[in-house]
Amino acid sequence: MRKAHILVVDDEIILRTALQSILTSQGFEVKTCESGQRALNLLQQEPFDLALVDVRLPDMNGLELMQEIKRISPDTGIIIITAYAEVKSAVRAIKEGAFDYLSKPFQEEELLITIEKFLKYRDLEKELKTLKEILPKSYLVKDLIGESKAIKEVLQKVELVAERDVPVLIYGESGTGKEVIADLIVQLSNRRDHPYIKLNCTAIPETLFEAELFGFEKGSFTGALESKKGKLELAHTGTILLDEIGDLPLSIQPKLLRVLETNSFYPLGSKREVKVNVRYIFSTSRDLKKLVEEGKFRDDLYYRINVIPIKMPPLRERKEDLPHLIKYFLQTFSEKYQKKIPEISKEAYLALLNYNYPGNVRELKHLLERALLLSKDNIITLRDLPEELWIDKEGSQSEINYYRCKELIEKELILKTLEDCKGKKSEAAKKLGISRKTLWQKIKKFDIKLTKN
């Protein structure tokens, strides 16, 4: 097995040489240097498993160096070396991600034990990562509810693109679950353990946009009292979700395009070019093509981000998902409010299935939460649902809708009975009070997949 590769950063030559000889005699591969800048150069040239960093360095603070190391080389572990009186910085270092600290003067044995501890910890972490990869993917998808063909198609696409670094554009009406899908892509990607930064383009005033995205140098504009990293830099090695990209101000669009093309940019007021490695996910509830036609969105940027489009279908086009979503949300909210999972009256259930949900899944989720809180005697009735569900404004309670609801309920009932009977059709037919033949016809009609028998 390869012995660990260790970097020692300390400006005191005596300590540096001592550490080098101790560690080399233990079979570690060791490089030493006296300054933060030199350390960063070395880290860019070769990978290190571990860096021993003195808190006081001539050119920068050890804690600052630690942040930079984490940025350039997130897999390198860090042990901070402090003077006896500097316990405070040591504690801060650990809070900010150092593995441990050693306070001077320390014994050889203490040093070696700390390093050994780190190596063991890192092996464990690696094992855990592999374990995560082996886990079936469905394990991670547990909070995305939906059995409809439309959702299954979305999921297939997600699985296909998740592990590749291509940009993804998720579009669809508000509340359809675009953010849920973005989160899922990140969870399934190789970047899952790296930063995941979300930026909502609607929420930021145009004047602050560049500062948010690219960061700024101290003094670069009035009010810039400290320099600050932008969201792009924070997302380095990970993923950024640019939410509601259709609202990106026109003035920023060419700048983002440039970043997408070169993976680099300059923070406001800075001559330091920042290079980033970021995976992009975009989402929009507006029609980007139309915005392009109206001259509100640049077409070159549109083509750049529209590499892999994923459409989230509105809930009214996948009503088969309603029973599952209703069940799921009632379960979650019952847990949240420590109530028993309620029953739903027949009329209320029909109304829930019949409604068209202009606000999509978000609207359903909110109205169920409210209904649960309003409900009495552990049953949700029409009264507990918002008016628009039961006052029929456009006469939409037409026969066609009524039958559609009936079919949904019928399908659910058959599914549940089959499940109860462990897939035994004759038993299920008996329970349902229909003939085997009728059951077969319905199974075919509703496209129910049988797992057993």
Ligand SMILES: Nc1ncnc2c1ncn2[C@@H]1O[C@H](COP(=O)(O)OP(=O)(O)OP(=O)(O)O)[C@@H](O)[C@H]1O
């Ligand atoms: N398939 C789903 N399963 C479970 N929860 C869902 C599903 N789809 C959406 N949700 C829930 O509905 C709410 C809205 O979803 P989300 O924020 O992803 O929508 P969105 O498309 O990004 O909306 P907007 O365009 O308004 O930002 C969230 O609380 C989310 O957890």
Ligand SMILES: [Mg+2]
């Ligand atoms: Mg959203």
